[in-house]
Amino acid sequence: MSPRVPLYRIAHARAGDKGNDSLVSVWPYDRRHFAAIARGLTAERLRATYPALLRGPIEVKAFPRLGGFLIVMRDALEGGVNASLGLDSHGKSWSYLILRLDIELDDHQLSGQGL
Amino acid sequence: MPRECLRIGCGAGFAADRLDAAEELVRRGDLHWLALECLGERTLAFAHRDRARDPTKGYDPRLERRMRALLPLCRTHHTRLISNMGAANVPQAAQRTLAIARELGLFGMRVACVLGDDVRHLLAPETPLLEGGTIAEVGRPVVGANAYLGADAILPAIETGADVILTGRVADPSLFLAPLRARFGWQDTDLDRLAAGVLVGHLLECGMQVTGGYFADPGFKDVPDLARCGYPLAEVAEDGSAVITKVEGTGGMVDRRTVLEQLFYEVHDPAHYLGPDVTADFSQVMIAEVGRDRVRVWNARGKPPPQQLKVTVGFDAGWLGEAGISYAGPNALARAELAREVLRERLLVVHGLTCALRFDLVGVDSLHATAGVPRSMSEDVRLRVACRSIDREEVEFVLWEVEAMLCCGPAGGGGFRARLGPVVETRSCFLPRAQVRPCVEVLRA
Known part of the structure; x- marks a missing residue:
């Protein structure tokens, strides 16, 4: 079985919002993990992991030249900053919702990196 | 440069x-x-x-x-x-x-x-x-x-x-x-x-x-x-x-x-x-x-x-109220959950409110819980109630009901705070x- 690591060990992220859409960018610390994250961080995976929350369209865009990803989760913020009754109506904490996912690495990527 | x-x-x-x-x-x-x-x-x-x-x-x-x-x-x-x-x-x-x-x-x-x-x-x-x-x-x-x-x-x-x-x-x-x-x-x-x-x-x-x-x-x-x-x-x-x-x-x-x-x-x-x-x-x-x-x-x-x-375009969307009460120590989570159940029953059943309401246990399930993330077992839990209504009095009533939990709710509830403010909703056009x-x-x- 391939080794799995929590995404927060190999990438950092920032959450923003526009209206009722949550926008989270994900940046691998090491570009060698880009391909593994691209494989593991998919719209289907996010929808399956957080079905109660992510009911709208989800798009994961890859930016190989910059070495990062942008996740666009539409209609995900319970109405957004204006309408949501939630504590975190901007979804500022959502970067860590994404970072808690597990990512499957290739065997050789685990050794020697303290993971 | x-x-x-x-x-x-x-x-x-x-x-x-x-x-x-x-x-x-x-x-x-x-x-x-x-x-x-x-x-x-x-x-x-x-x-x-x-x-x-x-x-x-x-x-x-x-x-x-x-x-x-x-x-x-x-x-x-x-x-x-x-x-x-x-x-x-x-x-x-x-x-x-x-x-x-x-x-x-x-x-x-x-x-x-x-x-x-x-x-x-x-x-x-x-x-x-x-x-x-x-x-x-x-x-x-x-x-x-x-x-x-x-x-x-x-x-x-x-x-x-x-x-x-x-x-x-x-x-x-x-x-x-x-x-x-x-x-x-x-x-x-x-x-x-x-x-x-x-x-x-x-x-x-x-x-x-x-x-x-x-x-x-x-x-x-x-x-x-x-x-x-x-x-x-x-x-x-x-x-x-x-x-x-x-x-x-x-x-x-x-x-x-x-x-x-x-x-x-x-x-x-x-x-x-x-x-x-x-x-x-x-x-x-x-x-x-x-x-x-x-x-x-x-x-x-x-x-x-x-x-x-x-x-x-900004629209007047009424009022938002938030109120909280905290529970700590042994069995705090169970007491906070009881408080949440009691308040739900009071507001929705006894008083039949229809305004938008939300109940969170801060420290347990307030932020990522709606996403299905497992809850924590904190012994320092705050019940938070949020509500929104066009009718200011309705919001004020919800805050009153939360405050009443000091005497009428589970044991050891303290630290009630509440705030109420106007809500605007924004939309866009070209x-x-x-x-x-x-x-x-x-x-x-």
């Missing part, structure tokens, strides 16, 4: 941003321009409410403090100031700024107002909204409507030579692009340079979010001296390339990672970042660390902007550029 660079700093990235670091930025940043971005969509809607109540209000309530601290420094250091603190009442913001300047002995100071973003008179009940439906179909009173003006609307204000430029709603990056256009003579057709200026504005407009704020994660992303984090500044060259940096000796940091996180912040499509000035492509941007806390960015690409201007007529007025102290 060559002398012909323009040095522009950001001394506020939102309405509640720090002030002392902005003073430090002007004192030691050797800036041509200081930009203060203080106007969120909701902030503007609330400003319209303030102005409706009192025609002398409706500009940023912190303008007084910011101007008192920064105007003398800006004069000493020959730094011009640009800000959207005019909010819903730019002329009154300018009058107040001039009064402060006179009090401080800053005679001869000139303030230019950028007007024309208020487009409420151009909207009709049948105006369609981007979110679907029409203004009339929202069914709530409009509190204000503002178009996102671009740098072209600000340029004439800069060309008056005024010391301070005050605007209402402009696209945030335009606060930075306009001084660059004025300095380097970039034209509407210089699309790549406009995109470069928008990139600089986008990276700076959230203040410390590019210098280590909203970034630190101990053990993973450590940030030095976050308590004294410095605001950012950019050294921008005529070709649009820029170095993002901060004043030496301040806290925080600028590196590839802080720049990358900010590059995509609140952007739907980094290859087509829409704005009134240009459609910018950030997807091919080059980023290089060129020194300690110095990151060079270049290669933003531009395409023509949309033909129409985006307009934010207007043809030709209908929006920006103009400039200059006042002198």
Whole structure:
């Protein structure tokens, strides 16, 4: 079985919002993990992991030249900053919702990196 | 960095941003321009409410403090100031700024107002909204409507030579692009340079979010001296390339990672970042660390902007109330859960309320629980109840019911606090550029 690591060990992220859409960018610390994250961080995976929350369209865009990803989760913020009754109506904490996912690495990527 | 660079700093990235670091930025940043971005969509809607109540209000309530601290420094250091603190009442913001300047002995100071973003008179009940439906179909009173003006609307204000430029709603990056256009003579057709200026504005407009704020994660992303984090500044060259940096000796940091996180912040499509000035492509941007806390960015690409201007429409949406009560120690979670059950029954069954209600256990399941993340087993739990209604009395009643839990709820409940405030909801629509007529007025102290 391939080794799995929590995404927060190999990438950092920032959450923003526009209206009722949550926008989270994900940046691998090491570009060698880009391909593994691209494989593991998919719209289907996010929808399956957080079905109660992510009911709208989800798009994961890859930016190989910059070495990062942008996740666009539409209609995900319970109405957004204006309408949501939630504590975190901007979804500022959502970067860590994404970072808690597990990512499957290739065997050789685990050794020697303290993971 | 060559002398012909323009040095522009950001001394506020939102309405509640720090002030002392902005003073430090002007004192030691050797800036041509200081930009203060203080106007969120909701902030503007609330400003319209303030102005409706009192025609002398409706500009940023912190303008007084910011101007008192920064105007003398800006004069000493020959730094011009640009800000959207005019909010819903730019002329009154300018009058107040001039009064402060006179009090401080800053005679001869000139303030230019950028007007024309208020487009409420151009909207009709049948105006369609981007979110679907029409203004009339929202069914709530409009509190204000503002178009996102671009740098072209600000340029004439800069060309008056005024010391301070005050605007209402402009696209945030335009606060930075306009001084660059004025300095380097970039034209509407210089699309790549406009995109470069928008990139600089986008990276700076959230203040410390590019210098280590909203970034630190101990053990993973450590940030030095976050308590004294410095605001950012950019050294921008005529070709649009820029170095993002901060004043030496301040806290925080600028590196590839802080720049990358900010590059995509609140952007739907980094290859087509829409704005009134240009459609910018950030997807091919080059980023290089060129020194300690110095990151060079270049290669933003531009395409023509949309033909129409985006307009934010604010609606009065009633009242939001929040109340909480805390439980701690052995079995705290069970007691908090009981309190939640009791309140649900009281509000929904006994009193039959139909307003929007939400119940959270803070410390257990308030933030990511709706996503299905396992709850924690904290022994320090706060029940939070939130409600929204058009009817203020209904919200007040919910807060009363939460407070009553002190005597009527589970054992050991304490720390009741509640707050109630107005809610605005915002929607968007488009207007043809030709209908929006920006103009400039200059006042002198």
